Amino acid sequence: MADNSEEKLLAVARHIAKTLGRTETMTDDILQIFSTFDNHRFSREKLSEKMDGDDDPRGYAALEHSLKSLDRRISRYVAADQAIWADSADSAEFIDAIDELLSTVRDWNHMAAEKPVAACLDRADDLLQQAMFRLEDEFRLLIERSAESFNLQNRFSGDGLEGSGAGNGNFSSDEDEDEDENGDRIPVAHPVTDFDIVIDALPLGTINDLHEIAKRMVAAGFGKECSHVYSSCRRDFLEESISRLGLQKLSIEEVHKMPWSELEDEIERWTKAVNVALRILFPSEQRLCDRVFFGLSAASDLSFMEVCRGTAIQLLNFADAVAIGSRAPERLFKILDVFETLRDLMPEFEEVFSDHYCAFLRTEAVTIWKRLGEAIRGIFMELENLIRRDPAKAAVPGGGLHPITRYVMNYLRAACGARQTLEQVFEDNIPSVGDYRTSDPNDRASSSSPLAVQMAWIMELLESNLEGKSRVYRDSALSAIFLMNNTRYIVQKVKDSELGSLLGEDWIRKHSAKVRQYHVNYQRNSWGKVIAVLKLDNSSLAPSAASKLLKEKLKSFNMQFEEMCKTQSTWVVVDEQLRTEMRLSATGNVLSAYRNFLGRLHNVPEVERHTEKHIRHSVEDIEARINELFQGGIGFTGSRK
């Protein structure tokens, strides 16, 4: 019933307009009055639609007429002060009108040769252009408004990660309640454990609206404008997101001038940012782009590249700057982080930048990743140089551990924490001419991995550097102690770490043997000399001569033993087990020779009477004195008789 009366009312309104309106403009004005009187009941389209139907659509008149009506419908929106998409009914009507305009132009285009039609089409073009400008504005507004509200929401909740609060709630908020490891003054994203999320950067409704607009703009030949607006808006959004992750735009020189501790922080921020970008932001942009330009693939791929290009280059440039930077060994670990981060993101680079517009970004990523590998190899080269050039000036007192031994071994052990990555880094290396690897045929023959060869080489450099340093000691026994201490330390550090499996059992055996050899050298050059004094040949001498000789020998033994204990009192054997072993073997050797000697002494009758006078050390004394040694002077003043 209601519908019926509505129909009647409309019919009356139309009749009034027609009869009163002697000219088109008058009719138009009357219709306008109706619609302003009650826009719901007498909407322009309701009234005019019927009027078109009433007329006989023949020739240009019909074209003329529909254009006029479209002009009214479209102009109203083109001139509107309010955003058209603020009201879904308005936007639907505007889109409908544009569709009609487009199809009208299409329908009449073949008759463009006829002058009146051409004139009409000119007007249609003009109208279309105005509608497109407005669409462009609306398109931009839609993107910006929703992105804005979005950011606001996040800022409000104090959540640094873009879009985690996205209208759709794809992103559960519990994930962000992980411990906040960064109390930095710079806003940093919350740690994200699961990166496998694609967010809807814009509300779904907005995406659909954008798609509807994009479709019309492309259809009207305004695809370039549409894609341009789209990419510049989204690019801004992306850049803002990245800068809110705390990442600055840095030139290579700025990165190089940055103090290392600052750069370390920056690398940490970068690691987060690049993960968020590659795993969340870029895929989200890709999805958004695909949706907005659904079915318009040419516009879609190009727009996506334009959106991501700057941010992707910024992220890659930073990694590049790090790779080109200083090769100081202490940087190894952070650079390994950067290398691993990029390596782990390679599949993402491949996937998200799979289309041909983005191909260059894939290539860049690979190039820079490789360059980081080069940087890591460069760091090892720098380490080699440091070892090689470490001067043999001051000797470590007491023949103890040299700082370089400690440094290198602990460094290598720590480096081996990233063994797999390092294997990869060195696997990629093509040995170049003039490289040490070609100079040693033994190394090349071994089937060990390039990393193992590298490590073995560094060990070799370290050893030869230590040998140089051992020559600083004037006492060859002390040289032996020094080498023994340091080699022992090296072997221990190798044994209980990843280094052991890299260098192999053979290496460990060889070097343990070296330690023993140093031990032997030490004994020979120290106690060996003392013992030699006690040596007696078996030729029988006259008792008086024998007595004199033995007395002299004992005297010289006493002197040398004292001397030896005095010299060695400041010597150090770092390793406790080794210390015990050395004392045992020293006491063993010395005591057996001493006992032997004392036995002979007692067999000479003349001497025996004055034994007590000549024997200054009891066997126990000797043992005790030797057992005081190798503590680095601690026992020197303490328990001496």
Added chain:
Amino acid sequence: MPATDYQGSSVPFASLGRSLLSIRRDQVHSMESNHDPTSQELELEAFQKQVSDRFGDLASASSDDLLSLSWIRRLLDAFLCCQEEFRVILFNNRNLVSRSPLDRLITDFFERSVKALDVCNAIRDGIEQVRQWQKHMEIVLCALDSRQRTLGEGQFRRAKKALTDLAIAMLDEKDSGSVLAQRNRSFGRNNTSKDSRSVGHFRSLSWSVSRSWSAAKQLQAIGNNLAAPRGNEVVATGGLAVPVFTMGSILLFVMWALVAAIPCQDRGLQTHFSISRHFTWAAPVLSLHERIMDEAKKRDRRNSNGLLKEINQMEKCARHMAELADAVHLPLTEEREAEVRLGVSELAQICETMKDGLDPLERQVREVFHRIVRSRTEGLDCLGRPNNPE
């Protein structure tokens, strides 16, 4: 679009050095009958000649050709060739490289070259900038396409808008920083003042470095302390100080020319070139410098974003089109229409040249970047190694 598939020459430094070296050696052998100059002297001489020839060739460019896309590409080609030759020289003399005073000179050179990397990156951004301008021009072409039935009000309005956007984008670049910060998101007044719409929307592509980065300062840093080697230095380095200085000067000049041609942040061209005329390559380089400076001083280019010929043509053409579009009264007279069509075809041609030239240029700039890095890496390796096993 840039499908930069450049992987870098896969020939490792060593083998390349080898092959070039053996070729060179063969040449040397054939000439050695009267064994006067050593092969090293010949090599250094050949390098000087090669640099002179290449820059002589560049300097012979007509004024139409100078600073065109194709000329810039030849300039970069020349740089890459010189760089490669230089690399071979360093390789062949690697046992000298780590000795004083050559080690210091080479370290200085590598420091210079690292500074050039930022210029390369800035130029890459600049090329992208030009691509964005090109997009606006394509819209103009689209609007005033010759296949359009007629050129009506709508088409002109569309073209005018694109031209305005282009003008803003180019202006934007000139006073980068100032206008950009403001972003006007207000809506509603748009219709009354279409052309003064918020600049933020036309914000040109942002740079990958911070706003404070300056090409002029960077050039200054590259040229810092770049001085011809003194006689005793030449002797002490076995003559190698000369190619190191040559390459440093070439590096500075090429970077300076890029900054002159391509838009980038704070382009200042006041870099001073002091090269003694007794270097054979000094004449062509200095003459190029002078010609480019003259170009920069020309009235119509004084405020230009870049001296690249095509940018200039684009600017001129866009201005001409904007004037035409403003003066248009519809319906078009035949004469006017012909004028417009002519402008459009000119614009189309510039667009085409840019489209064909920018991608390869970008790849080349990237290659320059990669080569600089590689040569430096190798150099550092050389410097680090004290005794050569070979």
